[in-house]
Amino acid sequence: MVLGAALLVGCGQEEKVKLENHIDQASYGVGLNIGRQLASESVEMNADAIAAGIKDVLTEAEQRIDDSVIEAAFNQVREEQQRKQDALNDAAAKASEDFLAENAKRDGVQVTESGLQYEVLTAAEGEGEKPAATDTVRVHYHGTLTDGTVFDSSVERGEPAQFPVNGVIKGWIEALQLMQPGDKWKLTIPADLAYGARSPSPKIPANSALVFEVELLEIVK
Helix, strand or coil: CCHHHHHHHHHHHHHHHCCCCHHHHHHHHHHHHHHHHHCCCCCCCCCHHHHHHHHHHHHHCCCCCCHHHHHHHHHHHHHHHHHHHHHHHHHHHHHHHHHHHCCCCCCEECCCCCCCCCEEECCCCCCCCCCCCCEEEEEEEHHHHHHHEEEEEEEHHHEEEEEEHCCCHHHHHHHHCCCCCEEEEEEEEEEHHHCCCCCCCCCCCCCCEEEEEEEEEECCC
């Protein structure tokens, strides 16, 4: 990935790159894809040094620094990235705790023994069947971080989701078994009932509390 990124940066020589035939164009596409992947990792890199490394290999030039130096540099980069990530995780955990504490004070918010917070937005009429953990349900949902950033939404996709109740995060498993078709609830889920320190997506920082609006459409028979 790091080597391929030099195809995009070109060591400041972008104006000399010609993209006239299919080989050039496909090569540029590879560079774009790799460059986007590298950018998403948020790792500080020297584009000129990346390009120099590729050029030295392709021209069979002598390696400028020893492998031992490179390995030590990689280790230092990893350690710095881990320190930054740990700091971000700690900040996210603190922000989530503060948000949960304040949200629990709001009128209409109920807190279960596990720490799950829910608010009834729309209540179904009468006493309907509630899903068991082994049931499959269809739902519409809209998921955000505590700052309102959307990370996933069946509502925005315009297509309900269907899944077994026991196949989702703990906060959802608990909430769904308290709901009945026709209910729409707002869930505020502590990190330990969501993804905890192991985020499934760059869109969700580790140790984040999550907010969902969940509408239970039906229990699938």
